[in-house]
Amino acid sequence: MGRGGVFISSPWIGAGLHLLSCLLFLSACAPPAPTATTSPDVTEAAPPKTAATVSPAAGAVETLNVDAESLRGATVTVWHPWFGPEASSLELQAAQFNSSNEWGITVITVGQDNYSELFNTVSSSLAAPDKPNLVIGLPEHALYWEAQNGVADWNPYVNDLQWGWDANEIADFDPLFLNQDVANGKRIALPAQRTARFIFYNVTWAHELGFDSAPATPDDFREQACAANQFMRKNEDASDDGRGGWLVDADPMTALSWMLAFDGGASEADGYRFLRPENIDAFKFTKSMYDDVCAWQGDVNPREEFASRRALFVSGALETVSEQLRAFSAIGSVDEWTALAFPGKAKAAFVVYGSSFVMLSSSNEEQLATWLFVRSILSAENQAQWTETTGMFPLRDSTLTLLAPYAATHPQWLAAVKLLPQASLPPARADWRLVRVAIGDGFNHIFRVNLPSGQVAAILAQLDSLAADLMQ
Numbered sequence: 001m002g003r004g005g006v007f008i009s010s011p012w013i014g015a016g017l018h019l020l021s022c023l024l025f026l027s028a029c030a031p032p033a034p035t036a037t038t039s040p041d042v043t044e045a046a047p048p049k050t051a052a053t054v055s056p057a058a059g060a061v062e063t064l065n066v067d068a069e070s071l072r073g074a075t076v077t078v079w080h081p082w083f084g085p086e087a088s089s090l091e092l093q094a095a096q097f098n099s100s101n102e103w104g105i106t107v108i109t110v111g112q113d114n115y116s117e118l119f120n121t122v123s124s125s126l127a128a129p130d131k132p133n134l135v136i137g138l139p140e141h142a143l144y145w146e147a148q149n150g151v152a153d154w155n156p157y158v159n160d161l162q163w164g165w166d167a168n169e170i171a172d173f174d175p176l177f178l179n180q181d182v183a184n185g186k187r188i189a190l191p192a193q194r195t196a197r198f199i200f201y202n203v204t205w206a207h208e209l210g211f212d213s214a215p216a217t218p219d220d221f222r223e224q225a226c227a228a229n230q231f232m233r234k235n236e237d238a239s240d241d242g243r244g245g246w247l248v249d250a251d252p253m254t255a256l257s258w259m260l261a262f263d264g265g266a267s268e269a270d271g272y273r274f275l276r277p278e279n280i281d282a283f284k285f286t287k288s289m290y291d292d293v294c295a296w297q298g299d300v301n302p303r304e305e306f307a308s309r310r311a312l313f314v315s316g317a318l319e320t321v322s323e324q325l326r327a328f329s330a331i332g333s334v335d336e337w338t339a340l341a342f343p344g345k346a347k348a349a350f351v352v353y354g355s356s357f358v359m360l361s362s363s364n365e366e367q368l369a370t371w372l373f374v375r376s377i378l379s380a381e382n383q384a385q386w387t388e389t390t391g392m393f394p395l396r397d398s399t400l401t402l403l404a405p406y407a408a409t410h411p412q413w414l415a416a417v418k419l420l421p422q423a424s425l426p427p428a429r430a431d432w433r434l435v436r437v438a439i440g441d442g443f444n445h446i447f448r449v450n451l452p453s454g455q456v457a458a459i460l461a462q463l464d465s466l467a468a469d470l471m472q
Contacts, residue, residue, distance in 0.1 A: 250444030
C-alpha cells in the first residue's frame with residue numbers, strides 16, 4: 001500500500017452567556033437545512049470570558065479635541081493584503097462609507113500582495129509622510145509596529161463619549177476577539193476578521209462504520225480513523241488501501257491545536273518551549289496514526305477527498321465550509337458532516353487567529369476619521385455582510401441574529417461558532433510571525449521524511465533552538 005506525496009494545506013493563518021443565547025436562538029428559529037448537522041458536544045488557554053477591557057459607561061471621556069467640521073475632506077488610506085471576495089467586500093464597504101458619511105471623509109483602499117509583503121512595506125514606511133492611516137495586519141505585526149512606536153491607541157476612540165461605543169456596543173463583541181490586541185493597557189489593534197482550523201467529520205459514514213457519536217478523545221479519534229482505513233482495505237481497489245482515516249495537513253495552527261489538545265502548547269513565560277512531554281505525546285500520537293495507516297498524506301484536494309469518503313476526517317479552516325459544501329454537492333453526496341474541535345485528553349482545543357485593524361500614528365483629525373471608518377466596518381450590519389462573504393466568525397453577538405438564514409444553509413459553520421467557548425489564542429508575541437512558520441515546517445517534516453515516532457522529541461528540541469534564535 002503506497003502513500004502519496006505531501007499535502008500541505010494553504011496557511012491562510014469565548015463566547016459569554018449573550019453569545020450562547022444568540023446561538024440557542026438561531027438553533028431554535030432557523031429553518032431546517034437540507035443536510036442538518038449537530039455538533040458534539042492557547043496563550044494557550046484563552047483568556048477568561050469576562051467583560052471587555054474598556055467600558056464607556058464606567059469611564060468614558062471626551063479627549064479627542066477634534067471639531068466635526070475639521071473632518072470635512074479628510075482622506076483615509078487603507079493598506080490590506082486581501083484579494084478576491086475579501087478585497088471586494090472591503091472596497092464595497094469603503095464605497096458605501098464614502099457616499100454616506102456625513103463628514104465627507106474619503107477612504108482609499110490599496111492592496112498589497114500578501115501579509116508578508118504588507119508587513120515589510122509598512123515596517124519600512126512607519127516614519128514616512130505618505131504612510132497609510134490604517135493597516136489590516138496580523139496581531140503579531142501590530143506588536144512589532146507598536147515596539148517601533150508607530151501605532152496609535154484605539155482606546156481613546158472606543159471610550160470617547162461623542163464618537164465611541166457605549167457599554168452595550170462593547171459588550172456585543174466577544175471578549176476573546178476584542179481583547180486579543182490589548183498590550184500593556186494599550187489597544188494596539190481591533191479585530192478585522194477571525195477564523196480557526198477545525199476537524200471536519202463525516203457523521204453519516206461514521207454511523208455506517210458503527211460509531212454513534214463523534215470522537216471525544218484522541219483514542220476515540222484514532223479508533224474511528226483506523227476503522228475507516230480498514231473499510232477501504234476491504235474493497236477490490238488496492239490503490240486506496242492507505243486512505244480512509246485522517247488526511248494530514250501541516251498548517252501551523254493544526255500542529256498547535258494538537259499540542260493544546262494534549263495540554264501542551266508553544267508559550268512559556270517570556271518565550272517559547274516546545275520540548276515538553278505533552279507536545280511529545282501529541283506529535284507521537286499523530287505520527288503513530290500515520291505509521292498504522294490511520295492517517296495519510298497525498299497530493300490531493302482535501303475537500304474532494306472528504307466528500308468522496310476517502311477521508312473520514314480532514315482539517316479545514318472555517319472559511320472553507322462553503323467550499324466543502326460545494327464539493328459534496330458536486331458529486332451528489334447527501335452525507336451529513338460537521339466541524340469538531342481537535343479532540344483532547346481533558347478537553348478539545350482549537351486556535352482562533354486572524355487579521356486586525358491597526359491605526360498608524362498621524363494627526364488627530366486623520367486618526368478620528370480612521371476610527372469612524374472602522375466603526376462603520378464593525379457595525380452589526382456590515383459584519384453580517386462580511387461573514388456571509390468570507391464565512392468567518394461573526395465578531396459581534398448581535399450579528400448572529402442577522403445571520404440566521406446563513407446559519408440555516410451552513411450548519412457546519414454554526415457548529416463551529418458554537419465551539420467558541422473552547423477556543424484558544426496563539427502566543428501574543430511579535431516574533432510569532434516567524435515561529436509559527438517553523439512549527440508548520442517541523443510538523444510537516446515528521447511525515448515528509450517518515451520520521452520514527454520515537455524521534456519526534458528531536459524536532460521539538462530543534463523548534464526550541466530555532467525559536468530562541470528568532471527571538472533575537
